[in-house]
Amino acid sequence: MAPYSVYVRAVRLALEEKGVAYRLDPVDVFAKDGPPASLLERQPFGRIPAFEHDGFRLYEAGAIERYVDEAFPGPALQPSAPRERARVNQLTSILDSYAYRTLVWDIYVERVSVPKQGRAPDEARIQTALPKAQLCLRAINDLMDDGPYLAGAALTLADLHAAPMFAYFTLAPEAEALLAEQPAIKAWWASMSRRPAVQATAYPA
Ligand SMILES: N[C@@H](CCC(=O)N[C@@H](CS)C(=O)NCC(=O)O)C(=O)O
Known part of the structure; x- marks a missing residue:
């Protein structure tokens, strides 16, 4: 995923704040011929991020951030009230x-x-x-x-x-x-x- 992306960075911030190790796989979302097929397979709208954890695939940054907060230990990033x-x-x-x-x-x-x-x-x-x-x-x-x-x-x-x-x-x-x-x-x-x-x-x- 591209480090310049606003939404990739938002997910990375959640991972960083939770203390979760992660790997960024490079993808050129603005490639001349359009997003690569490998991305479209994971994110049908051709946007980044596309996320995977233990075989569970998820796209849409907000949903990924909430998953990261709820699936991993570390400081809670959402209030309970x-x-x-x-x-x-x-x-x-x-x-x-x-x-x-x-x-x-x-x-x-x-x-x-x-x-x-x-x-x-x-x-x-x-x-x-x-x-x-x-x-x-x-x-x-x-x-x-x-x-x-x-x-x-x-x-x-x-x-x-x-x-x-x-x-x-x-x-x-x-x-x-x-x-x-x-x-x-x-x-x-x-x-x-x-x-x-x-x-x-x-x-x-
Ligand atoms: N609703 C998407 C938006 C993601 C998004 O717009 N990502 C930008 C990069 S920050 C992108 O992939 N842009 C490529 C394009 O617009 O073709 C999400 O929350 O993940």
Whole structure:
């Protein structure tokens, strides 16, 4: 699985935080001829990650993260109280449904990756994304209560799902002003980015 992938990294963060050893098999999901057949056999939509544990195959990062948390010993990454657990699932869904495309593709990829490839960024796409990013950050901030983690006092899968998205987003200069409006998220990211698991999975290393 590719170390640059947001969703592969989120699963790796869960494995790292649980202290579970794992192997990353390389796959080029953006290959010119499309995703390789070996991936499609495991993930029919041609996305990564595709995960396997003792013959049990699973795709969809959120499902893999929850499996990792529940199938292995180590610190619990989901609260047991229904309402707290629901917040973790709510944040994960917000990240998947609204934040990933806006923060990573519309802002980071367009502002940082596209110029590296020698192309001009689509400024209109970035401008359209900025209020959407603001909305995402505000919504996440509103759910944080007193923090310091996204779902409250303890580290959860919500933090690990979000961290790879923020690692890319914060490389775009636009992130600074947006995060200045949400100091709790800014402080969260400053602390998350120093975690050994986050540093161990950094891309580029
Ligand atoms: N819903 C999927 C999304 C996974 C996903 O979008 N992965 C990206 C890499 S971070 C990918 O495979 N992109 C390839 C493509 O869009 O063709 C999950 O949760 O696993």
